[in-house]
Amino acid sequence: MKKVLAILLALVMVFSFAACGGDSNGGGTDDGGDAAAAELKVGFIFIGAKNDGGYTQAHFEAMNKMVENFGGKVEVAYVENVADTDKQAALNAGTNLMDQNCDVIIGCSYGFKDALAEMAEANPDKYFLHFSGEQKNDSNFTNFFGSIEQARYLSGMVAGRMTKTNQLGYVGAYPYTEVNMGINAFTLGAQAVNPDVQVKVVYINSWGDPELEKAAAEQLLTQGCDVIAQHCDSTAPQLAAQEVGAYAIGYNYDNPVAADAYLTAPVWHHEKYLIPTIQAIMDGTWDNSVYYGTMADGYVDLGNLSDLIPAEVKDEVNAAKEKIASGELVPFTGPITFSDGTVWLNEGETAVYDSVASWPASLPLVKGATGSDL
Amino acid sequence: MESFLAACIVAGTPLLFATVGEIITERAGCMNLGVEGMMLMGAVMGFVGALSTANPWIAVLCAVLAGTAGALIYAVLTVSLRANQVVTGLTLTIFGTGFASFVGQPMLGNMAPQEVIAFFAKTPIPGLSSIPVIGPIFFKQDVFVYFGYLVFILAAVYIYKTRMGLNLRAVGENTAAADASGININLYKYVHILVGGALCGLGGAYLSLVRVPIWQSDVVSGRGWIAVALVIFASWNPVKAFFGAVLFGGLSILGLRLQAMGFNVSQYLVDMIPYVATILIVIISTRKKSKESQPPGDLGNSYFREDR
Numbered sequence: 001m002k003k004v005l006a007i008l009l010a011l012v013m014v015f016s017f018a019a020c021g022g023d024s025n026g027g028g029t030d031d032g033g034d035a036a037a038a039e040l041k042v043g044f045i046f047i048g049a050k051n052d053g054g055y056t057q058a059h060f061e062a063m064n065k066m067v068e069n070f071g072g073k074v075e076v077a078y079v080e081n082v083a084d085t086d087k088q089a090a091l092n093a094g095t096n097l098m099d100q101n102c103d104v105i106i107g108c109s110y111g112f113k114d115a116l117a118e119m120a121e122a123n124p125d126k127y128f129l130h131f132s133g134e135q136k137n138d139s140n141f142t143n144f145f146g147s148i149e150q151a152r153y154l155s156g157m158v159a160g161r162m163t164k165t166n167q168l169g170y171v172g173a174y175p176y177t178e179v180n181m182g183i184n185a186f187t188l189g190a191q192a193v194n195p196d197v198q199v200k201v202v203y204i205n206s207w208g209d210p211e212l213e214k215a216a217a218e219q220l221l222t223q224g225c226d227v228i229a230q231h232c233d234s235t236a237p238q239l240a241a242q243e244v245g246a247y248a249i250g251y252n253y254d255n256p257v258a259a260d261a262y263l264t265a266p267v268w269h270h271e272k273y274l275i276p277t278i279q280a281i282m283d284g285t286w287d288n289s290v291y292y293g294t295m296a297d298g299y300v301d302l303g304n305l306s307d308l309i310p311a312e313v314k315d316e317v318n319a320a321k322e323k324i325a326s327g328e329l330v331p332f333t334g335p336i337t338f339s340d341g342t343v344w345l346n347e348g349e350t351a352v353y354d355s356v357a358s359w360p361a362s363l364p365l366v367k368g369a370t371g372s373d374l
Numbered sequence: 375m376e377s378f379l380a381a382c383i384v385a386g387t388p389l390l391f392a393t394v395g396e397i398i399t400e401r402a403g404c405m406n407l408g409v410e411g412m413m414l415m416g417a418v419m420g421f422v423g424a425l426s427t428a429n430p431w432i433a434v435l436c437a438v439l440a441g442t443a444g445a446l447i448y449a450v451l452t453v454s455l456r457a458n459q460v461v462t463g464l465t466l467t468i469f470g471t472g473f474a475s476f477v478g479q480p481m482l483g484n485m486a487p488q489e490v491i492a493f494f495a496k497t498p499i500p501g502l503s504s505i506p507v508i509g510p511i512f513f514k515q516d517v518f519v520y521f522g523y524l525v526f527i528l529a530a531v532y533i534y535k536t537r538m539g540l541n542l543r544a545v546g547e548n549t550a551a552a553d554a555s556g557i558n559i560n561l562y563k564y565v566h567i568l569v570g571g572a573l574c575g576l577g578g579a580y581l582s583l584v585r586v587p588i589w590q591s592d593v594v595s596g597r598g599w600i601a602v603a604l605v606i607f608a609s610w611n612p613v614k615a616f617f618g619a620v621l622f623g624g625l626s627i628l629g630l631r632l633q634a635m636g637f638n639v640s641q642y643l644v645d646m647i648p649y650v651a652t653i654l655i656v657i658i659s660t661r662k663k664s665k666e667s668q669p670p671g672d673l674g675n676s677y678f679r680e681d682r
Contacts, residue, residue: 053483202633210586219634222377
């Protein structure tokens with residue numbers, strides 16, 4: 001009898017977990033007000049929670065702006081907390097969205113690419129858009145991203161002006177091209193206004209582990225850095241900076257949690273891509289070209305410049321922003337050497353990318369930035 | 375260097391609470407692998423308490439109760455119903471993870487109230503903190519860390535120097551003999567499992583209330599499993615657990631420190647050191663056959679009276 005009860009209780013525990021998992025994995029639909037007239041339904045697969053204050057919230061708010069823009073013509077549905085290392089989880093989320101009659105599926109994390117490619121193959125009448133990937137097919141699957149390095153460059157200018165020790169800290173996720181490109185742009189921006197500046201990089205080998213992110217920022221702060229920038233998901237590095245009276249630069253989304261430290265953040269405006277793309281799909285004029293947004297499009301941008309930044313620095317950064325948008329200023333303009341002394345770009349050369357597929361396979365740090373590449 | 379050692383203490387504190395909690399549990403012969411789950415339950419409920427009352431004491435109390443509640447599930451299943459300890463513990467980890475995601479979902483990204491953050495800010499102990507070297511490392515911390523010192527010392531005194539501690543060790547070492555000597559086995563097991571769970575809850579609360587007082591679903595990130603390894607590393611001794619926790623905590627940030635100092639090291643390699651060290655300790659302690667570094671004799675076994 002007791003054994004039966006033990007098994008029963010264990011089962012209750014398992015099922016209550018499943019129930020919890022189900023709920024936290026929950027999604028939602030938003031009919032955008034005027035449900036009757038909807039012409040198109042768009043489904044989003046999010047890696048995180050819609051209120052995470054960062055990466056996924058940027059996508060979620062862009063989704064809402066898109067819905068608002070179309071005023072009832074477009075419905076949306078979404079699934080949160082889909083692990084991007086688990087292809088089956090992404091397939092389940094996508095199938096779930098297609099079962100809710102979504103015509104367009106948007107995957108908002110790199111790891112969804114294989115699942116999207118497979119679903120695109122199997123559902124030729126639907127559209128699949130992938131953020132941050134490099135894959136596409138010939139008909140109904142493509143990817144979108146942007147030159148966030150332009151915003152990183154500007155945030156570097158802010159940091160270069162605000163530092164007193166000439167030591168900037170950078171908490172990076174993994175040592176690979178996307179992260180290093182951001183560090184390089186940040187470093188070059190800082191060097192443009194302050195040639196003596198050094199950038200110290202610590203990689204945490206995780207996209208998000210708040211404790212580790214904070215510890216990494218703390219180690220950089222004790223090594224003399226007084227501005228902390230980041231390419232990782234939580235706001236913990238900003239808290240670490242605030243605790244010791246240093247400055248911090250966020251990422252993804254304008255979220256001044258640590259208001260006494262927060263300077264600005266490179267941010268994404270995904271609605272700049274979503275609105276015209278969904279319009280094109282409804283008009284039947286969509287083609288499967290890759291989108292790579294720029295500051296000129298308003299797709300990548302620098303968030304609000306906080307009041308901690310002096311007015312003349314704001315003016316300088318805003319002037320540079322206009323030059324970047326007009327194409328007059330390119331962040332990666334030679335001569336640039338890597339930290340090991342080899343040449344990346346010669347005098348007069350520039351590196352401009354138009355898709356994730358055009359990135360170099362690996363990219364070392366530029367001179368002035370130091371970090372472990374192992 | 376001092377700043378790094380002080381950071382090691384901070385990184386080791388959540389591990390210390392969880393490890394001492396698990397040592398107390400395992401000393402009663404119960405292997406509770408639900409540490410990670412109980413830490414998450416403590417972390418999330420502590421944060422709920424902080425958010426809804428802005429009172430640090432109530433927040434900590436909530437964390438303690440949540441950890442205890444997790445441990446109670448385990449205790450009912452393994453002690454009263456004699457379910458398999460390993461399976462129950464693993465289930466508790468899965469349950470705790472789901473529980474924390476579910477309860478924490480609406481408050482993702484929320485920050486703990488300023489009252490709570492201020493209460494847990496670094497508060498140097500007057501006098502002690504001005505001792506050279508030792509002061510800045512040990513006594514310029516937050517109240518949670520000081521409580522951690524108290525916990526491991528009290529646990530060591532309890533286990534080795536009190537009558538009840540002796541009984542506890544007897545229960546874990548040879549449950550049948552302890553039963554025959556008149557010790558209330560189930561009472562001992564229940565109490566120590568619950569106390570262990572409460573300490574795990576505190577370890578989780580340290581992460582969510584003190585370290586990064588913004589709710590994120592993955593706050594514990596596997597530290598519960600490190601604590602399970604630490605119990606073996608510390609050979610079920612709370613004093614060794616303190617040094618082990620500081621060592622493991624230090625190793626978890628050593629790679630970051632070396633990178634910040636400009637050394638080219640792989641974080642992956644540094645992350646392996648604690649586990650390699652644990653394996654080495656296990657090998658050495660079995661080779662030495664030293665009595666005090668062996669696990670409690672009846673660890674992991676359900677006790678059936680008159681069962682041979």
